[in-house]
Amino acid sequence: MNYSQLSKEELQQIYDLQKNEYDNLVSQGYSVDIARGKPCNEQLDIAMPMLNIEGIENMPKSYRNYGMLDGIPELKKIFAQMLGVNTNEVILGGSSSLNLMYDTIQRALQFGIMGGEPWNKSAVKFLCPVPGYDRHFAICEHFGIEMVNVPMDEHGPNMDLVEQLVANDDSIKGIWCVPKYSNPTGVTYSDEVVKRLAEMKPKAKDFRIFWDNAYVVHDLTDTPDNLANIMELCKEAGTEDRVYQFASTSKVTMAGAGVSCIATSVNNVKDILSHMTMQTISYNKVWQYIHYLFLKDMDNVREIMKKQRDIIKPKFDTLLRAFEDSFGEDSGIATWTNPNGGYFITLDVLDGCAKRVCMLCKEAGLTLTAAGAPFPYGRDINDRTLRIAPTFTSDSDLIVATQILTCCVKLACVEKLLEK
Amino acid sequence: MNYSQLSKEELQQIYDLQKNEYDNLVSQGYSVDIARGKPCNEQLDIAMPMLNIEGIENMPKSYRNYGMLDGIPELKKIFAQMLGVNTNEVILGGSSSLNLMYDTIQRALQFGIMGGEPWNKSAVKFLCPVPGYDRHFAICEHFGIEMVNVPMDEHGPNMDLVEQLVANDDSIKGIWCVPKYSNPTGVTYSDEVVKRLAEMKPKAKDFRIFWDNAYVVHDLTDTPDNLANIMELCKEAGTEDRVYQFASTSKVTMAGAGVSCIATSVNNVKDILSHMTMQTISYNKVWQYIHYLFLKDMDNVREIMKKQRDIIKPKFDTLLRAFEDSFGEDSGIATWTNPNGGYFITLDVLDGCAKRVCMLCKEAGLTLTAAGAPFPYGRDINDRTLRIAPTFTSDSDLIVATQILTCCVKLACVEKLLEK
Numbered sequence: 083m084n085y086s087q088l089s090k091e092e093l094q095q096i097y098d099l100q101k102n103e104y105d106n107l108v109s110q111g112y113s114v115d116i117a118r119g120k121p122c123n124e125q126l127d128i129a130m131p132m133l134n135i136e137g138i139e140n141m142p143k144s145y146r147n148y149g150m151l152d153g154i155p156e157l158k159k160i161f162a163q164m165l166g167v168n169t170n171e172v173i174l175g176g177s178s179s180l181n182l183m184y185d186t187i188q189r190a191l192q193f194g195i196m197g198g199e200p201w202n203k204s205a206v207k208f209l210c211p212v213p214g215y216d217r218h219f220a221i222c223e224h225f226g227i228e229m230v231n232v233p234m235d236e237h238g239p240n241m242d243l244v245e246q247l248v249a250n251d252d253s254i255k256g257i258w259c260v261p262k263y264s265n266p267t268g269v270t271y272s273d274e275v276v277k278r279l280a281e282m283k284p285k286a287k288d289f290r291i292f293w294d295n296a297y298v299v300h301d302l303t304d305t306p307d308n309l310a311n312i313m314e315l316c317k318e319a320g321t322e323d324r325v326y327q328f329a330s331t332s333k334v335t336m337a338g339a340g341v342s343c344i345a346t347s348v349n350n351v352k353d354i355l356s357h358m359t360m361q362t363i364s365y366n367k368v369w370q371y372i373h374y375l376f377l378k379d380m381d382n383v384r385e386i387m388k389k390q391r392d393i394i395k396p397k398f399d400t401l402l403r404a405f406e407d408s409f410g411e412d413s414g415i416a417t418w419t420n421p422n423g424g425y426f427i428t429l430d431v432l433d434g435c436a437k438r439v440c441m442l443c444k445e446a447g448l449t450l451t452a453a454g455a456p457f458p459y460g461r462d463i464n465d466r467t468l469r470i471a472p473t474f475t476s477d478s479d480l481i482v483a484t485q486i487l488t489c490c491v492k493l494a495c496v497e498k499l500l501e502k
Numbered sequence: 503m504n505y506s507q508l509s510k511e512e513l514q515q516i517y518d519l520q521k522n523e524y525d526n527l528v529s530q531g532y533s534v535d536i537a538r539g540k541p542c543n544e545q546l547d548i549a550m551p552m553l554n555i556e557g558i559e560n561m562p563k564s565y566r567n568y569g570m571l572d573g574i575p576e577l578k579k580i581f582a583q584m585l586g587v588n589t590n591e592v593i594l595g596g597s598s599s600l601n602l603m604y605d606t607i608q609r610a611l612q613f614g615i616m617g618g619e620p621w622n623k624s625a626v627k628f629l630c631p632v633p634g635y636d637r638h639f640a641i642c643e644h645f646g647i648e649m650v651n652v653p654m655d656e657h658g659p660n661m662d663l664v665e666q667l668v669a670n671d672d673s674i675k676g677i678w679c680v681p682k683y684s685n686p687t688g689v690t691y692s693d694e695v696v697k698r699l700a701e702m703k704p705k706a707k708d709f710r711i712f713w714d715n716a717y718v719v720h721d722l723t724d725t726p727d728n729l730a731n732i733m734e735l736c737k738e739a740g741t742e743d744r745v746y747q748f749a750s751t752s753k754v755t756m757a758g759a760g761v762s763c764i765a766t767s768v769n770n771v772k773d774i775l776s777h778m779t780m781q782t783i784s785y786n787k788v789w790q791y792i793h794y795l796f797l798k799d800m801d802n803v804r805e806i807m808k809k810q811r812d813i814i815k816p817k818f819d820t821l822l823r824a825f826e827d828s829f830g831e832d833s834g835i836a837t838w839t840n841p842n843g844g845y846f847i848t849l850d851v852l853d854g855c856a857k858r859v860c861m862l863c864k865e866a867g868l869t870l871t872a873a874g875a876p877f878p879y880g881r882d883i884n885d886r887t888l889r890i891a892p893t894f895t896s897d898s899d900l901i902v903a904t905q906i907l908t909c910c911v912k913l914a915c916v917e918k919l920l921e922k
């Protein structure tokens with residue numbers, strides 16, 4: 083059933099039906115939240131052995147003391163393997179990779195990169211593939227960095243546009259990328275996109291790719307996506323200083339108590355540490371060692387991620403089935419992504435309806451990520467895109483969430499069609 | 503024996519004797535380091551129960567997840583009691599209070615304080631009581647903040663000078679203070695000094711006191727110093743937004759794996775969080791909870807600090823006895839502090855001899871904090887002050903250290919006197 087081909091009367095019938103269901107849902111007084119990409123308690127339970135970890139008695143005593151600004155070698159090695167870089171290209175941080183990204187931009191603004199002019203001295207722009215991660219955009223907005231939208235398709239950002247923009251404007255200093263299971267679309271950048279990012283010729287000599295590899299091992303299926311190794315491609319292209327790669331164990335161990343890292347060229351590592359050594363003496367190396375004991379090696383990391391997947395994949399399936407049942411293939415009012423990994427489903431509704439869906443959901447007790455959030459300045463010019471985060475909610479609440487969500491999408495879209 | 507009253511011949515005799523002893527020490531090939539204020543392994547052992555802590559099963563599950571930017575209430579309460587503030591005046595950080603200080607200055611530079619003009623927009627100066635903490639000065643130097651020396655005496659910084667400087671120069675935006683057991687002199691600010699700091703009238707409306715209360719519970723004797731509560735005094739004076747107070751458990755639990763905090767007015771807390779919420783989602787709340795379980799309450803913190811004292815007080819005594827034996831009261835070549843707490847002894851030698859002492863010690867295998875380090879830009883205009891950090895070294899190494907140090911002080915000072 084394609085809604086746009088229905089008569090006014092047919093639409094009105096559907097509207098009345100949905101309105102009835104909606105009023106019923108509102109009357110239930112539900113309270114469900116699928117706004118943020120947070121792990122659920124069952125996922126967090128996986129890492130509970132960290133709190134009483136076997137082998138801790140073998141921790142080098144010096145790890146308890148000051149020093150080792152770049153982190154402990156045992157855990158650097160695991161991150162290096164995870165990200166396809168050398169161990170000396172890794173700096174470990176505290177619990178938040180966002181903090182490392184923020185600090186990296188703040189350093190560039192205040193001090194410049196590798197002795198270059200501080201970004202604060204002139205106007206700075208960042209390319210923002212859209213839809214994207216709201217917290218990346220929030221950092222730019224907070225620092226007054228102008229954001230330039232670049233549309234995403236199923237291969238990643240539109241590289242013709244990226245290449246053209248960076249080649250002609252030396253105020254464009256960076257690009258935000260979530261290259262694998264992108265937040266929120268789940269897209270993994272194609273080999274060609276990664277290669278072109280490595281090989282393109284930015285006018286700004288201090289241009290940097292902020293490669294937020296947040297979902298590097300976060301597969302949901304037996305046919306996971308494969309992301310090309312940007313560091314290798316950059317080394318081949320002679321552009322190895324171009325990429326700051328970020329990752330963390332927030333969605334491997336504990337979201338609020340992971341270990342973060344930045345992986346980048348040896349030159350960049352040296353540049354970063356020259357400032358970081360003024361900022362802190364060291365991050366928490368005991369927690370890093372506990373992580374090392376728990377993660378062990380990449381084989382074990384993959385085992386942990388299978389456990390994670392077993393918990394969250396059914397939640398994705400619940401939503402995907404409900405979308406299929408409610409909207410089918412040709413309703414014309416909704417399309418959605420079916421990602422091989424990551425934390426999100428993107429639901430695109432009829433143009434001009436996303437905000438209305440959010441508002442209707444909220445009144446019925448379901449909190450969604452704000453419409454517009456996946457866009458710079460919160461501006462979705464099509465008012466179309468909704469980011470759905472199924473992981474945190476309990477299975478029973480998720481069923482409620484799908485009921486409310488699908489009802490509200492239908493209601494909002496039929497309203498819109500009736501306006502015409 | 504006052505060296506300055508000795509004849510050339512007597513001095514030469516002492517020189518020959520010391521040179522002989524020195525050559526003997528050099529020939530031993532020692533390697534000892536008393537440069538940094540680091541806890542020793544026995545101190546760090548005290549906190550080992552944290553790694554397998556009783557009661558962890560009662561941790562609220564949400565602490566493992568994202569959120570709670572300002573930290574967990576249980577540990578905020580302990581810090582609040584420790585620092586004499588309210589719980590809502592505390593923000594918990596990661597493992598490093600230096601990181602919180604650096605970030606606080608960086609925020610002021612980039613964004614200004616409470617909507618004021620960003621400090622980056624004009625020249626900024628900080629008052630630096632000297633001698634002081636080298637890492638404070640390193641932050642200023644790194645940011646290009648001009649440092650203005652203020653001499654310390656046994657009551658704290660010279661307040662006549664501080665009041666006069668801040669009243670007449672609105673580019674003076676801050677003052678570094680280690681108010682209790684000051685690094686490196688061990689001085690605790692007198693009640694009057696604290697009161698005058700709270701009541702003075704800086705020309706800069708966004709002037710801030712950086713109150714690094716690093717040694718708030720770090721007593722070494724049964725007659726500990728008492729530091730007036732600056733927050734209370736500021737509230738009385740109507741200047742409660744003036745102070746950023748910092749502390750950490752680095753020297754209570756583990757130096758490289760403590761929990762840090764900033765304690766400041768509710769207005770400042772709000773201002774800081776408005777930026778911090780862009781920087782990170784949360785610090786490591788699991789580690790915060792483990793700290794809460796281990797620290798329990800202030801009574802238990804005091805018990806822990808007694809254990810710390812039992813380990814390090816004998817090390818201070820070893821040095822103090824050696825200084826007494828070697829220099830007596832009226833040698834005229836060395837004076838030293840006998841602190842009631844903290845991590846350092848300051849040894850002042852004959853003017854113009856500190857660098858030479860460091861060099862001689864180094865050649866004999868003893869690493870000291872670089873002469874000049876306790877001063878902005880590393881400039882001790884008198885070339886007089888040495889910072890001694892006895893805690894990290896083993897008891898046997900400390901005996902070697904005292905032999906080398908006392909020998910080198912005599913040698914350098916006699917050399918200097920012979921030049922005249």
